[in-house]
Amino acid sequence: MIPLPERLRPQTLEDWLGLESMGASLQNLFEAIRNDSVFSFILYAPPGTGKTSLALLIKKHTKSRFFQINAVSSGVKDLRDIFEQARAWKQRADQDSVLFVDEIHRFSKSQQDALLSAVEKGEVTLIGATTENPSFELNAALLSRVKIIYWDRLGSESLLEILQKGFELLKAENTSTEIKLDEDFLKILSESTDGDARQALQTLERLFPTLTRTRLADELKKAFLKHDKDAELHHQIVSAFIKSMRANETEAALYYLARLWEAGEDPLYIVRRMMIFASEDVGNADLRALAAMNAIRSSVEFVGRPECYYALAQGTILLSEAKKSREVGDRFQKALEKVRRGGSLRPPAFLTNAVTNFDRKSGKGRPREEGESYLPA
Known part of the structure; x- marks a missing residue:
C-alpha cells in the first residue's frame, strides 16, 4: 500500500499549506513555478518539510522535460546521459530541461563539477534538494551558479x-x-x-x-530529534551548549545538554567538551572547575548511561554558574605569537646548562644579571 505521506502529497500549488506565511524568496519561487519560469536553485530544508513534493509540483507545472535522480544512486555517467538527452530535446523540439537532484550534498566533487557546464550553458535548469548546509557540502563554483533557498522545519x-x-x-x-x-x-x-x-x-x-x-x-519514546554527528546541526547544538554556559545561562545550557543526551550523544564526548570549557572559559577564576570535571569524567565512565546524566547536569550547572576568565588561553596565545614571530631563538645563557668547558667559556650556566629577561633576546 502507498504510504500516507505519499498519498497526501499536494497535487497543486494551492494545496500547499502555509504558503502565505513563507518568506519573500519562497513566494517568488512559487510565482516562478506558476509562470513556468523556474530558475536554478538549491533547496536547503530539514527532512519531511516538502522538498520532493515541491519538485513534483514543478514537474506538473512546467512544459520543460523533467529529469529526476537521487545523488546516492547516480553518477557522472547518468548526468552525461541526461545532458545529451537535454541537448537533443532542445535541438529537436526547442524544449528546455529541468534536472531535479535529490540529496545533492551526496555528490562528490567530480559529480558536482559535471553539473557546472550544463548549468552555465543553460542546457538544464538545476533544482537540488539537501538537508545539509550547501556552503559546506557544495563547491563554490556550483553555488555561484544557483540561488540558495532555505526554509525551516514546519511549525x-x-x-x-x-x-x-x-x-x-x-x-x-x-x-x-x-x-x-x-x-x-x-x-x-x-x-x-x-x-x-x-x-x-x-x-x-x-x-x-x-x-x-x-x-x-x-x-514517541523513539526520538524524532535530528542529530547526525557528522552534520551541521550536531555542531550547532554543541556550540549552543558551550555558548550558553559561557553566558551563565544555566537553563539554556541544560536544555542543549538534554538535546545532546536525547539524541544519543556519547556522554564522554560531552564531558570532553566540558573539560575544555573548564580550562578555556573558567580557568584560574575557579580552580575547582577542572578538578570537578575530572571527577565527573570518572563518574560518567564508571556509571554510564542512563544514570550518568546526573553527573553531566551537575557539571553543566557548575560551569555555567562559575566565574569566567579566558586569561589562560589568551596569555598562551600571546606566547605562541612570540614563538611564531621569533622562530628558534635560544634561551638566555643563564637558563642553559653548561655541560662542557666550551659551554662554560661561551657563558652558558652563568649567573643571571640584574633585570635580565627570562625570554630570548
Whole structure:
C-alpha cells in the first residue's frame, strides 16, 4: 500500500499549506513555478518539510522535460546521459530541461563539477534538494551558479493542519472501521515530531485506528530529534551548549545538554567538551572547575548511561554558574605569537646548562644579571 505521506502529497500549488506565511524568496519561487519560469536553485530544508513534493509540483507545472535522480544512486555517467538527452530535446523540439537532484550534498566533487557546464550553458535548469548546509557540502563554483533557498522545519500549526488532513483521509478510506481518537492526540503529535511531516504522518498511520495518548507516548519514546554527528546541526547544538554556559545561562545550557543526551550523544564526548570549557572559559577564576570535571569524567565512565546524566547536569550547572576568565588561553596565545614571530631563538645563557668547558667559556650556566629577561633576546 502507498504510504500516507505519499498519498497526501499536494497535487497543486494551492494545496500547499502555509504558503502565505513563507518568506519573500519562497513566494517568488512559487510565482516562478506558476509562470513556468523556474530558475536554478538549491533547496536547503530539514527532512519531511516538502522538498520532493515541491519538485513534483514543478514537474506538473512546467512544459520543460523533467529529469529526476537521487545523488546516492547516480553518477557522472547518468548526468552525461541526461545532458545529451537535454541537448537533443532542445535541438529537436526547442524544449528546455529541468534536472531535479535529490540529496545533492551526496555528490562528490567530480559529480558536482559535471553539473557546472550544463548549468552555465543553460542546457538544464538545476533544482537540488539537501538537508545539509550547501556552503559546506557544495563547491563554490556550483553555488555561484544557483540561488540558495532555505526554509525551516514546519511549525506545529502547519503540521497539525497536515495531520488533520491525513486523519480525514484515513477515516474516509476506512469507513467501516471503529476509530478511537483521544482529545488533543493530533495536537500532541504535531508538537512532538520535530517539524517532520513525513514522520508525523507515518506515526499517525501506524497507530490508526487506535489513536490514544498512551499509544502515542510509547511511540514517541523513539526520538524524532535530528542529530547526525557528522552534520551541521550536531555542531550547532554543541556550540549552543558551550555558548550558553559561557553566558551563565544555566537553563539554556541544560536544555542543549538534554538535546545532546536525547539524541544519543556519547556522554564522554560531552564531558570532553566540558573539560575544555573548564580550562578555556573558567580557568584560574575557579580552580575547582577542572578538578570537578575530572571527577565527573570518572563518574560518567564508571556509571554510564542512563544514570550518568546526573553527573553531566551537575557539571553543566557548575560551569555555567562559575566565574569566567579566558586569561589562560589568551596569555598562551600571546606566547605562541612570540614563538611564531621569533622562530628558534635560544634561551638566555643563564637558563642553559653548561655541560662542557666550551659551554662554560661561551657563558652558558652563568649567573643571571640584574633585570635580565627570562625570554630570548
